[in-house]
Amino acid sequence: MAPSAMEEEIPIKKTTIKPWIRPAPTNEKLDWAPLVEIDLSRFDESGGKEELAKQLYDAVTRVGFWVVVGHGLDDERILRQFSIGNAFFKENIEEKRSFECNFAEGEYFGYRENSRWIGDTGVKDNIEMLNIPKAIPEWDDVPKHRIIHQNYDEISSFHRDLFDKVVRKLFVLIAIILELPEDHLVQAHAYDKRSDDHLRYMVYNTRTQEEWDRTQAYTKGGHTDFGSLTLLFSQNVAGLQIRAPDGEWKYVKPVEGLLKSTIHRVVTPPRDQIHIPRLGLLYFCRPGDNTVMRTVPSPLLESLGLLTEEDKNQSNPAPTGTEYVRARVRDVHHKTVIDRQENTSFEFKGLKVPNYYQ
Template sequence: MAAVETLRTPAPLPKYEQISVTNQDLDWADLVTLDLSDFDNPGGKERLAKQLFEAVQNVGFFYVIGFGLSQDEVDHQFAIGKEFFNLPTEEKLKFRADLEHGGYNGYKPLGLREIKPGHFDNTEIYNIPKFIPAFERTHPDIIKQHYPEIEDFSKKIYEKVVRRLLVLFAIVLELPEEYFLETHEYDQLSDCHLRYMKYHKKTPEQNAQIDNVWVKGHTDFGSLTLLFRQPIASLQVRTPDGKGWKWVKPYPESITVNLADVLQFITNGFLKSSIHRVVAPPPDQADVDRHGVLYFVRPRSDLKLNPVQSKVMERLGYDKAVDEKAVGLTAGEWVKARVQNNVNKYPDPEKDKGETTILGGVKAKYYD
């Protein structure tokens, strides 16, 4: 792999300061917390798998703590992302992702998605793919200056968090521990990536025009999404009964994890792709921009979305595909098609009941 050119003396970064948590009494979701520091202890994997089983039967969201990355390491990534978004727009656009053709590595500018007629999204994104030869690309100076730390951080996420969670999912399904590892190895061609994200603040009047919803309820595309804790309350998860939304609390020194489409497809819905949305923060946090550091876990691109053979699924009645049209599609095809669709208008909830066809007749749904 040809090394990305790095600048010898990294520019000093302002220290990233996390703001105070909200003092509002919000309706928080009751989520399971997995302490991954227990993973290598005697019986630790089994204890964690039992907790995880409970989590996936509920809303498909859970927290992990004890994952072996310090808060300073995490905050340093927030600082890098913040400095990137401070660049002039014309500089960021030099690294624009080819979103219209299903590519998403690089920069996604503001306002590509219409969230309500005449109103567009308030998010900027910069995606950095896995550090393997297939994804060699150019980056802006702020990324090149800190490339070694970014690479180290990304690989630590995979080794300390992703691999352990994949083992736990295999145990939950009573499969060999390496089952999901074999389809998610780091050196395989897949769409895993680290993401820096910025939600631009809106005025109360702007929020009222979009019913306070910044990103409609949706599912993610791959296997797992990891959201590093930041204290602005804005993320909500749809309740299991589908009748409402609960806030996801920013748990100290945690990662919020949610399941995504691929795991739902290949487990016939036993592992549920969680429905979540982003809304305007409470009043005491409304005057700041919301930054994010995320990691998206996706299997190798050629993995066919065929159901796994699991005794647990058989016992619990998950013996039918979530959508027969998805069987035989590959993970790469599904992700690419969803990315392409994601730069278009959201479906109109009145005209098409919030559904949009993605690929091969398989639909995705968006929720208000």
């Protein structure tokens, strides 16, 4: 029997995605951090990996930030992802709240609203974000917002290419630096295995200068991210700073590339950009269920005297990557007020990380 009119599915109108264009760079003279540039187009050349690893060594061990070029992801695809993210943040609040992050369980997939208060300033957090898990069978049942469902093939393809073209190669270079088998870190973060990797659309909504001034005390210190590698696509609005080896905070200059996250913070944008929402596109790679959070058995670390006897004992109990990441997400984000947490640390099953870096 043919379905009645009442039983027929009502088609959902596809959301129009307007092209997003990067804002003009700031004209202000800022103190930019010098960053190493890693050209991944050389990765498959004879001796290319080894040479790139030598170039990366200083950035890995001292700065923690670097620029990646030659990755094979054309700018049209990147701008398309910015456009999808921008369109999502313009959706109505009911649609955005239809799938929210479950911070009580340390789960970071879904939408995070800018609902938390910044200390006692009377100003709310200005960050909204949407975190999309990688396209593996284990996450098939994770809900999808309308705009994500409509563009999921495109989003998931981009997600996978970020891992294959960038993350995988960076893990090989870091393994070479640590004198480990080349696939050691790749296997610890295998794309096809369950982990909390996610693609993130993010926006820092605009504030008045007076609001920035009231909240600035809460961004004087920095933080580190929860996983192993963070890829950040350039979007031209300044505000991101990293702590340089000399302890000074320096701006990260917008570039056509990718950056790995270290101790960092976001501060007031320059005066000529304070009126522009700071849209973000990021990829977070996190160790997963099959990875035990122990110090890697690196011959380099051994030769430098950086491995303790406890580090060398690979049989000691330790949490998995997912357990650790979710515990840290829960600790940081399951709060209604953001405090500075000075002189405090997060501890979980023998792992300890400062909450706040001066």
